[in-house]
């Protein structure tokens with residue numbers, strides 16, 4: 156089936172990603188671990204823009220940026236340098252942002268996503284390095300605000316800005332792209348998406364060949380999908396009423412789910428870029444082979460390996476590889492139990508329960524899911540009990556063994572043995588008659604049949620007792 | 633040629649207030665500087681790579697090792713207004 160895209164929707168994204176797995180900021184030794192700390196406690200003369208302070212580039216930030224570029228199938232630039240992007244805003248203590256301009260560190264890449272009608276390629280225009288501004292907080296509501304508080308802890312954090320071509324044809328494809336991007340960045344171990352402000356997105360959206368509208372500063376994947384849905388509807392209605400969409404910048408109000416026009420001043424784009432004289436150029440081309448060697452197995456490759464190595468369905472492989480944490484969790488489980496059962500339990504059941512509660516796989520122990528899978532595949536508890544144990548652990552804690560005991564799930568086991576005894580007696584009337592006729596050996600045969608049926612869950616002695624008990628209660632013929 | 637309006641515009645970008653009376657004088661002075669620099673246009677740079685940096689060195693890096701930041705009081709020492717450890721700026725839209 157081919158996706159028609161009747162409204163001619165085109166979405167391109169600009170994503171600001173914080174390289175927050177670095178220890179320090181881009182140009183100074185201030186720690187990046189500021190999220191739980193007091194405002195303005197992770198700043199120094201460099202990131203505060205004090206006169207005379209000199210920036211020195213973080214070597215590992217360059218490696219991280221190269222990794223990102225390579226993972227997005229980009230070309231890495233031979234030589235590049237930083238520029239000053241000049242504008243006055245209080246979140247920028249120096250009066251300019253240090254960024255890359257004419258030579259981004261990476262360009263001409265692509266990412267493959269699950270599109271509306273199968274695989275879809277989203278082209279990456281460029282990815283460049285820059286520093287994050289500080290954070291502004293308005294006192295009270297925007298309308299009645301008495302002032303703005305500025306915290307420079309974020310100022311100078313290393314960012315990589317990734318710009319895509321307008322290759323997404325629906326809000327869903329935009330969201331899929333962001334999910335895939337996050338997945339790749341977390342595989343690379345350069346980024347922790349759980350931290351506040353780790354990824355901010357600007358979306359360029361157009362319909363039916365009209366001008367594009369830029370929706371700025373959306374902070375979640377869901378937000379991008381919602382903003383795009385709203386914006387497409389708004390532009391379509393506008394055109395239907397005879398309007399003509401013009402180039403403009405809008406702001407997304409996450410709470411109301413609408414986009415609002417921002418009065419854009421013409422000089423907003425008058426950035427007067429010029430080369431940053433305080434930083435020397437960097438030549439990175441010859442380091443590419445070295446960095447390629449450090450690239451981990453990425454989501455697409457892992458998905459393929461999971462299907463071939465563990466013999467699981469592609470659907471399961473996809474679900475298990477979208478998050479590196481889940482993929483690693485799965486492989487630990489697959490080392491201990493049957494990999495296919497593990498795939499079903501982790502991808503279909505555990506992941507569903509985790510998503511439902513919006514918690515990470517860190518909330519579950521490998522040994523617990525292994526124990527549950529063993530209990531189920533060993534026929535000791537039902538599948539439904541297995542799910543119940545997972546839910547109980549997530550909601551109230553505890554161990555599988557304790558929960559089995561406490562909830563009397565083990566009773567199910569006795570029920571199964573009881574059921575097996577009934578079945579064996581029904582299926583083997585001759586052996587039963589032989590025993591009743593005095594052939595002791597026939598009882599051993601019946602015991603064996605029950606144990607076979609229950610996969611050895613009940614020991615010989617108990618089974619024998621249960622059988623004798625049942626036989627004694629049989630109605631006389 | 634730089635016009636009076638351009639001087640006012642650049643003044644606004646730099647958040648520097650320039651009175652109308654001054655704008656004309658600045659325009660003349662800036663034009664004189666630009667005229668002087670226009671001599672550089674006479675040099676043939678056809679096969680010369682642009683100079684991004686005057687020092688002939690590349691790849692100056694620092695290791696990713698944390699160094700102490702400044703104490704909060706020191707960070708805020710030069711600001712006129714502060715609140716709960718933040719710089720306090722006028723209301724910004």
Ligand SMILES: [Zn+2]
Pocket residue numbers: 180183184185197198199200201202203311
């Ligand atoms: Zn700093």
